Amino acid sequence: MSYRLLLAALAVLVVLLFAISLLIGPAGLDVGTSIAGLLNGDNEAARLVMREIRLPRAILGLAIGATLGLSGAVLQGYLRNPLADPGVLGISASASLGAVIALYTGLSGAFALALPLMAMGGAVAAVVLIQLLSGTHAGTLTLILSGVAITSLSGALTSLALNLSPNPFAAVEILFWMLGSLADRSMLHVYLSLPFMLAGWVMLFALGRALDALTLGADVASSMGIRLRRTQWLAVLGTAASVGAATAVAGSISFVGLIVPHLLRPLVGAQPSRLLTASALGGAALLLASDIATRIIAPGRDLKLGVLTAIVGAPFFLWLVIKNRRNVL
Amino acid sequence: MIIRATLIAVRLAARINGRGVRLLAAACAAVMLAGSMAAHADAPPRRVVSMNLCTDQLAMLMADEGQLRSVSHLAIDPESSVLAEQARRFPINHGLAEEIFMMKPDLILSGTFTNRASIAMLKRLGFRLEEFPPSYSFPEIREQMLRMGRLLHREARAQELIGELDRQLAAIPEWIHGGRRPLAALHYANSYTSGSGTLASAIVERSGFENLGSRLGLTGMVRLPLEVLVNSAPDLIIGGLRPGTAPALAYQTFEHPALRAVLDGGELTSIPDRYWICGAPFTAQAVRLLSAHAPVLKAERGAAK
Numbered sequence: 032m033s034y035r036l037l038l039a040a041l042a043v044l045v046v047l048l049f050a051i052s053l054l055i056g057p058a059g060l061d062v063g064t065s066i067a068g069l070l071n072g073d074n075e076a077a078r079l080v081m082r083e084i085r086l087p088r089a090i091l092g093l094a095i096g097a098t099l100g101l102s103g104a105v106l107q108g109y110l111r112n113p114l115a116d117p118g119v120l121g122i123s124a125s126a127s128l129g130a131v132i133a134l135y136t137g138l139s140g141a142f143a144l145a146l147p148l149m150a151m152g153g154a155v156a157a158v159v160l161i162q163l164l165s166g167t168h169a170g171t172l173t174l175i176l177s178g179v180a181i182t183s184l185s186g187a188l189t190s191l192a193l194n195l196s197p198n199p200f201a202a203v204e205i206l207f208w209m210l211g212s213l214a215d216r217s218m219l220h221v222y223l224s225l226p227f228m229l230a231g232w233v234m235l236f237a238l239g240r241a242l243d244a245l246t247l248g249a250d251v252a253s254s255m256g257i258r259l260r261r262t263q264w265l266a267v268l269g270t271a272a273s274v275g276a277a278t279a280v281a282g283s284i285s286f287v288g289l290i291v292p293h294l295l296r297p298l299v300g301a302q303p304s305r306l307l308t309a310s311a312l313g314g315a316a317l318l319l320a321s322d323i324a325t326r327i328i329a330p331g332r333d334l335k336l337g338v339l340t341a342i343v344g345a346p347f348f349l350w351l352v353i354k355n356r357r358n359v360l
Numbered sequence: 361m362i363i364r365a366t367l368i369a370v371r372l373a374a375r376i377n378g379r380g381v382r383l384l385a386a387a388c389a390a391v392m393l394a395g396s397m398a399a400h401a402d403a404p405p406r407r408v409v410s411m412n413l414c415t416d417q418l419a420m421l422m423a424d425e426g427q428l429r430s431v432s433h434l435a436i437d438p439e440s441s442v443l444a445e446q447a448r449r450f451p452i453n454h455g456l457a458e459e460i461f462m463m464k465p466d467l468i469l470s471g472t473f474t475n476r477a478s479i480a481m482l483k484r485l486g487f488r489l490e491e492f493p494p495s496y497s498f499p500e501i502r503e504q505m506l507r508m509g510r511l512l513h514r515e516a517r518a519q520e521l522i523g524e525l526d527r528q529l530a531a532i533p534e535w536i537h538g539g540r541r542p543l544a545a546l547h548y549a550n551s552y553t554s555g556s557g558t559l560a561s562a563i564v565e566r567s568g569f570e571n572l573g574s575r576l577g578l579t580g581m582v583r584l585p586l587e588v589l590v591n592s593a594p595d596l597i598i599g600g601l602r603p604g605t606a607p608a609l610a611y612q613t614f615e616h617p618a619l620r621a622v623l624d625g626g627e628l629t630s631i632p633d634r635y636w637i638c639g640a641p642f643t644a645q646a647v648r649l650l651s652a653h654a655p656v657l658k659a660e661r662g663a664a665k
Binding site: 056060077080083085219331 | 551592
């Protein structure tokens with residue numbers, strides 16, 4: 032399949048899923064009312080349902096999915112490791128920790144931007160820590176162990192922060208921060224996270240040429256004029272900004288960034304720069320599809336997104352482990 | 361109410377650690393106490409310990425001087441308890457088997473949603489334990505009050521309180537206007553609502569409203585997705601069960617732009633939680649506060665037409 036055809040097919044899929052996401056919901060509006068509500072808004076109730084409840088959910092599904100797919104592709108290319116992904120490396124978990132601290136101490140109530148900023152702080156800390164622990168040439172085992180350590184530490188501290196909160200609901204919300212959800216998110220969440228995700232995408236997309244060069248090794252890449260330090264900073268900050276902002280409003284959603292680049296890599300001829308756009312679109316499609324599935328499988332129950340992505344992702348992860356067993360052991 | 365029970369369960373869950381040690385101590389002491397109990401089944405209980413917010417309040421209203429020995433820690437929380445001030449005069453328990461054992465009660469009052477492990481332990485130790493299910497309707501409130509009166513040998517006081525409840529309810533006019541009742545939506549943290557078969561629904565209906573949860577065929581306390589609420593265009597949205605001011609995601613639903621748009625610049629109608637949580641004489645207070653909104657809405661709708 033040609034590259035352009037693949038991108039076109041993925042884009043059509045994303046548009047289709049975005050539309051389905053807008054049309055599905057417990058209010059049971061018919062298609063005509065939904066479209067009318069979205070466009071002209073004579074029907075007050077339908078307008079509110081479409082513009083204030085379903086539209087932000089669909090936008091966040093698309094943007095967060097793209098973020099996870101794109102950052103997964105970048106991390107796998109940059110660390111030259113097939114198991115890299117914001118979830119596996121603990122970046123999502125530590126972003127969650129930052130967001131939890133901002134939200135439950137009341138900091139984000141006083142200063143709204145504290146939520147995405149603290150989440151990004153958590154994400155930066157995780158990426159920097161991973162680089163310190165395993166460097167860019169680390170074997171898969173070191174990388175995964177670092178990720179496991181960061182994920183469990185962040186998860187434990189998140190639970191601690193939530194258990195210490197005097198709010199009786201906080202302890203139950205551990206689930207949200209560990210599994211993620213898009214239920215009842217609003218336009219406020221879009222405004223709060225989308226600018227940071229866009230900024231992150233700009234940095235990550237700028238890495239295409241560098242990632243291609245890096246497939247030949249760091250020395251060759253630097254002799255080709257790739258500035259390694261700049262590449263590193265773009266990867267760290269781009270991942271932290273986009274994944275941090277995504278996690279701040281939807282919790283940590285795992286496996287999307289892992290699966291999507293793997294599925295698409297054979298289709299783009301294993302060229303990292305081409306994988307970026309394809310993975311962003313693929314991630315958006317996967318997350319939109321998962322979010323639609325949560326609403327179909329258990330309407331009104333707020334099934335967490337991470338449950339579905341893990342059901343799809345964990346077997347895939349196992350398959351990856353088996354495939355890579357020789358390298359890992 | 362179920363969410364309150366859940367809240368209590370959440371709070372209690374935090375204290376489960378270390379229970380094994382306490383159980384051992386309690387079992388040892390049980391042998392010493394066995395003889396002192398069960399002697400006076402027919403005499404009024406003199407050492408009553410209550411471990412549930414609702415039995416706490418009923419017992420405080422009815423018990424004779426010196427009869428009630430301890431109430432639960434929730435009874436002194438002014439957000440949950442109408443009788444918080446009065447509860448401070450009693451020693452507090454946290455519903456743990458060991459501390460209740462040490463009080464040597466001759467009657468323990470609990471709710472059916474009270475921590476099951478503690479209840480089972482206290483029963484095994486041979487205490488007389490009476491469990492009260494939550495009240496879901498006004499007849500059930502009267503029933504529970506009668507039962508409490510019998511258990512405490514205070515039937516006359518129970519009748520007096522029931523008379524008070526009935527007088528207060530009678531003073532609140534029933535909805536007599538023809539046509540559609542205004543539609544009220546109960547909207548709690550995490551977008552939960554009360555459907556039919558709940559005390560909240562009974563209160564809303566007795567106040568002259570139709571309850572959205574009941575209209576949608578919901579029963580018990582369940583999630584009501586925000587978009588269903590918005591699409592139902594209720595005349596009144598009653599916020600509730602929002603303990604404390606500490607932030608949580610559960611409260612973000614109260615700030616959602618779609619909800620704010622339905623409220624049209626207004627605020628959620630709020631009746632203090634303490635009047636809703638337990639069925640008691642003061643449940644009439646919730647009806648009185650809420651029914652004050654019905655004629656206002658009626659007038660507004662009349663003016664709009």
